[in-house]
Amino acid sequence: MELPSTARELPRGPLRVLIVAEDPLARAGLAAALASEPDIVVVGRLGPSDDLISQATTFDADAVLFDLGWEGGRDAPALDALNDLADAGAVVVVMVAEAVQARGAWLIGANAILSRESPAPTLAAGLRAASAGLVVVTPELSDVLSLRSREAEPLIEDLTPRELEVxxxxxxxxxxxxxxxxxxxxxxxxxxxxxxxxxxxxxxxxTDAIVRATRLGIIAL
Incomplete structure (x- = not known):
């Protein structure tokens, strides 16, 4: 799984999606919701276990649909698993129930953040867009996240040589x-x-850092 960019190429053939959710019923429901999408195939369903990365790689997924559930106070293990996926460069579409979950997922580096109440067509569209390298946030959550413009802005301070390396x-x-x-x-x-x-x-x-750095000419993809 590669870190997405603004120029990510869509996979040929059906989009292979791995579903991750704590609740088995939620996993089954999401799989059923995506079953009617002809260009999306669910390749696996997992819980946010400690060895999620090793399990996820066996499915060769193009994107991960990660449901954080309804209980905001029980998200620490799930956010840890989400962080592992983001660090591994996975394309992650996160479903949230409340603002605190959205903020946590956004700061970790999720490619798309959708409401848990999103209908199947919205989920499918979010998965396709994220897999194409776009950062997606549903309108009702964008205000909560106080998203800044993604147009190039002057650097607050020059990056050091080591920061440029990283x-x-x-x-x-x-x-x-x-x-x-x-x-x-x-x-x-x-x-x-x-x-x-x-x-x-x-x-x-x-992902936002890469987009901004590219627009500023700091890095080239």
Whole structure:
């Protein structure tokens, strides 16, 4: 799974979707909702387990539809799993029930954030758009997230040489762990640099940082 960009090529053939949800009934319901979409095939259904990455790779999915559930206070394990997927460069479409979930998913780097009440056509459209490299947020959630314009804006502060290295490796699709190994630094140091990069670019996620850096000519995809 590669980190999405604004120029991501749609997969040939049906879009292969992996469904992740804590509730087995939710997994079954989402699979049923997508069954009528001729260009989408559900390749698997999983819970947000600790070894989600190793399980997810076996399905060779083009996108992950991740349901955070209704209970906002029980999301820590699910958000950890979502963070692992985002770090691994997966295309993740997240379904949320409330604002706090939306903010958490957005900051982690979800490619699309949809309401849990979204109808099947909206889910399908979000999956297609995210797989094509677009960042998607349903209108009712965009105000909650206070999304900034995605037009290029001047840098708040110049990136350091090390931050440029980290940003380039993020754009290449490397995970935090892989970046740490490549540069000979700790994962915590990588996260420190990423936080600095997001702040200087005025970005709210890894994907947003890549989009903004590309528009500013800092990196080329």
């Amino acid at each position: 940003l380039g490796l993020v754009a290449d699709g490397l995970t935090n762990r892989a970046i740490a190994q490549r540069l000979g630094i700790s994962e915590n140091t990588v996260k420190f640099h990423l936080n600095a990069i997001l702040g200087k670019l005025g970005a709210q996620s890894r």
